[in-house]
Structure formats: C-alpha cells, structure tokens
Amino acid sequence: MTAAPRAALPVVPQDGLGCHAGAETLLAAARDAGKSPVLDRYAADYPKGPHDRPQSMCPAFGSLRVGLRMRRTATVLSGSACCVYGLTFTSHFYGARRTVGYVPFDSESLVTGKLFEDIRDAVHALADPALYDAIVVTNLCVPTASGVPLQILPREIDGVRIVGIDVPGFGVPTHAEAKDVLAGAMLAYARGEAEQGPVAAPRVARAERPTVTLLGEMFPADPVGIGMLLEPLGLAAGPVVPTREWRELYSALDCVGAAAIHPFYVASIRELHAAGRPVVGSAPVGHDGTAAWLEAIGAMAGVPSARVAEAQNRFLPAIRGALAAKPVRGRVTLSGYEGSELLVARLLVESGADVRYVGTACPRTPWSEPDREWLAARGIHVQYRASLEQDLAAMEEWAPDLAIGTTPVVQAAKERRIPALYFTNLISARPLMGPAGAGSLAQVVNAAMGNRARFDAMEAFFGGVGRGEAAGVWQDVPRDRPEFREHYQRHLAKLARQRKAEEMV
Numbered sequence: 001m002t003a004a005p006r007a008a009l010p011v012v013p014q015d016g017l018g019c020h021a022g023a024e025t026l027l028a029a030a031r032d033a034g035k036s037p038v039l040d041r042y043a044a045d046y047p048k049g050p051h052d053r054p055q056s057m058c059p060a061f062g063s064l065r066v067g068l069r070m071r072r073t074a075t076v077l078s079g080s081a082c083c084v085y086g087l088t089f090t091s092h093f094y095g096a097r098r099t100v101g102y103v104p105f106d107s108e109s110l111v112t113g114k115l116f117e118d119i120r121d122a123v124h125a126l127a128d129p130a131l132y133d134a135i136v137v138t139n140l141c142v143p144t145a146s147g148v149p150l151q152i153l154p155r156e157i158d159g160v161r162i163v164g165i166d167v168p169g170f171g172v173p174t175h176a177e178a179k180d181v182l183a184g185a186m187l188a189y190a191r192g193e194a195e196q197g198p199v200a201a202p203r204v205a206r207a208e209r210p211t212v213t214l215l216g217e218m219f220p221a222d223p224v225g226i227g228m229l230l231e232p233l234g235l236a237a238g239p240v241v242p243t244r245e246w247r248e249l250y251s252a253l254d255c256v257g258a259a260a261i262h263p264f265y266v267a268s269i270r271e272l273h274a275a276g277r278p279v280v281g282s283a284p285v286g287h288d289g290t291a292a293w294l295e296a297i298g299a300m301a302g303v304p305s306a307r308v309a310e311a312q313n314r315f316l317p318a319i320r321g322a323l324a325a326k327p328v329r330g331r332v333t334l335s336g337y338e339g340s341e342l343l344v345a346r347l348l349v350e351s352g353a354d355v356r357y358v359g360t361a362c363p364r365t366p367w368s369e370p371d372r373e374w375l376a377a378r379g380i381h382v383q384y385r386a387s388l389e390q391d392l393a394a395m396e397e398w399a400p401d402l403a404i405g406t407t408p409v410v411q412a413a414k415e416r417r418i419p420a421l422y423f424t425n426l427i428s429a430r431p432l433m434g435p436a437g438a439g440s441l442a443q444v445v446n447a448a449m450g451n452r453a454r455f456d457a458m459e460a461f462f463g464g465v466g467r468g469e470a471a472g473v474w475q476d477v478p479r480d481r482p483e484f485r486e487h488y489q490r491h492l493a494k495l496a497r498q499r500k501a502e503e504m505v
C-alpha cells in the first residue's frame, strides 16, 4: 500500500459546535476544505426550511441504521467521540447487535491529514471478502467540515466495496434524508457495477413478473400487501430500498419502475432515473389512495386500463368495508419525521377522523404531491419541514382529541391532558397499505382517545405538583428563587461583555 501524501486540512474548532451552534462556521469550513460539490448537492436534494438543523436526533443515525441493517456490511464512523457515543448508544438501543467501527482523531491528526490515513488503514484492516460485501465509512460534522476526503479511499479492496459518505448535521436536515444519502450512494455504486458487466444474482429467486421497486422503510407486512395489489396488474413487488443486502441493489435497479412510498428518496430516485426507470409518488393507502396509485402504477408499467379497473374492483370494496367497520371519531393533529405522515393522515381522514394539521420534518417533493393535494382539498394544513414550534402551535390552536407526534410533542400534549401517541413507534410501525392497512390505525387511535378521563384524573390528583424548575424529587417543598435567576443572568451578561472586549483587543 502506498501512502498518499498528507494534505494539511483546515483547523476546525471541535468543542461546542455541531448541532448545538456554529453550523455556519462548520459550513464555511467545509466549503473552504473542498466539500462544496457534495454540500451543493445536498442543498438541492434536501432543501432547508425552518427545520434546518437537527431538532431531534443526529441525522447520521439514519444512514448508520441503514448500514447496520444490511447483511455483510461493516460500518465505520469518523467524527467527534461524543457524537459517536450518542450514535452507537442509539443504534444499540434500537437493537443493532453489530459492531460500529470508529476511527478516533485529535486536533493534530485532523489538521495534518493523519485521520484520513487512519481511516484508510482501518478500511484495509477490515476488508475481508469472507465477511463483507461492503464497508460504509461516514464522515460526521467535524471531519466533513475539515474536508476529510473519503472520496479518494480505494473503491474496493479484495472485492469489498468501500462507500464513503459525508453526513453532516449542517448539510443533511433529517435522519430520514440521511437514509437516502447512503441508499443513493449504494445504488450509484451498484449501477456502475451493473454497467460494467454481469453482477450477482439475488439470493431469493426473482419474481417472474416485472417488479416494482419500493422506496422507503415500512412495516414488514406492507411490501407483501403491495405485492398482492400488484398481482392482478401482472406485476410483483421488488426489493425495498434501503435494501437489506448488497445484491438486492441490482434487483432494485432492474425493475419496471419504482414507487416512492416515502417521498424524500431524492438521490435514490436520481439513480433509478439514470437507470431509465420511472418513479411514481404516493402509496396505496385507503380507498382513494389505492385507486389512484393502481392507476399511476398501471400507467407507468403500460398495463391496459381494463386490467387496472379489474384490480380496483377487486380491492377497493374491501378497503371501503374495512374503513367503515373501524371508524375513528375525533379531532387529530399529526406530525412526525418518518416521511409517511401524509399517508397516515389520509388513512385517518378516510376512517372518519377530523384531521386539522399534518407536519412533516421532510421537505416538499413531487412524490408527495398527490397526497398534499388530496389533503389540501379537504382543508387540511400540510406543513413541510415543520419545526417543533409549528407542531406545538398547531396543537394549541386546534385543541385535538388526540395529538400524534414526535417525543416532545407527545410530552407537551400529555402535560396539557391531551391524549397523545408517538408517531414513530406506535403509528408508523403498523401496516398502512391496501386492505390490511385500512382500519389498522383505528384500534390504537380510539384507545388513546378514550384515555382522556385518565389524564383528567391524574391532573386532579397531581395538579400543580412539580412543574417547571420545581420538578423532580425534593426533601422540602421547593421555593421559587428569582434572585438566583437574576444573579445568573447578570453573570452571563458579564461573560458576554468580557468576550466581546477580548474580541476587540
């Protein structure tokens, strides 16, 4: 192995920056360090709004989880130790049961370029073709800002593919979009391989019918349900992207077209388009959604309209029946960061719920446009790139019987005695598509709405105990001490004045 000459990299302050502050500093440093092309691409793929820095988890968790779920794939992080601690903790909390590789650095190894050499050595040490098809190396905020050039890592070592990606919090707004960063990079790599010659066949025999690739992680029964919907059209469900192993990437590209079930897979869609595959948006949710989706898929795949009508006649009455059998009564506000928020809202509306607000952390793309139009036609406000503040304001404004949202929204709702459900764990972890999805939300939603009396009883019992700074376990009744707050405010103001004076010297 020949050592590449070390490139001196810009010094990036490591403490107190990142997702808490200093995004502009890191962004400017990353541009100075030659990362402009990738940052420009992210800016185009993942346009920012009010939600322009992580309000929830670190975005890199999305791509980390995609890599950790793939067979024969090793994962290496390059970033500050505190970020890597948080990311590995969260991935193990979610049951990764895999080792996450880490290449540590300090200021010296960062600015002298030694970090890149360390990463390259780590990749060489890991690249065992008996164990791995691919190694994913991820630059977090500080190495991205310092321009650590993962793109010049070897493309492959002994047949093990090396995929280097930058996933900085100041360039990728949500963990959902970070999944697309890795999925898109892998599809691009696999497309290049397929263009060079024959590639590995899938482990499971391919369907005889032409397949439709599905974009977006969903409840495991949903791809099966989608397969049943596609069958009368003479089609079959293809792999789900992000895939669970490398060779599925080739099958994902080898489709009649793709369905962007989750609408934020912009880089993946670019690869499918480059492979000449059309993509349709929305998903088969509820009666109207399934009817329109079957039509769109039929048009994409050149299925005769009589056959589409036959499929619609087969499934739509069952969906209508399931929705009617399990109605939802009550007002709902809904928000989340999974990308399926608009689909869930459609299902709730068709179940009879009075939905007033749908917030999604994801951006507006053409792939959710049919859902936005359908909801807007019913007077429902759709907020793309919704901030926590917007989600909370909607809850305040509409005083719903149920707030579905992210953890802080659920917490705020419960403090106000509003029944609430966590979107990620309790809503998006259910079948949503076709006949199986119709009515699947009613049980959990109705049970939650029925809990209001319990919140009232708890409020009556605990009312006024332990709010704000008086929360927690106390030996005595906590006393308000405004003088402490004033003292601290004065202290902070003094520090700020000192800092300013030092800057002017």
Ligand code: SF4
Pocket (backbone or CB within 6 Å): 017, 018, 019, 020, 054, 058, 059, 060, 079, 080, 083, 086, 140, 141, 142, 168, 169, 170
């Ligand atoms: S890598 Fe993630 S946790 Fe670390 S500073 Fe960036 S956004 Fe924050």
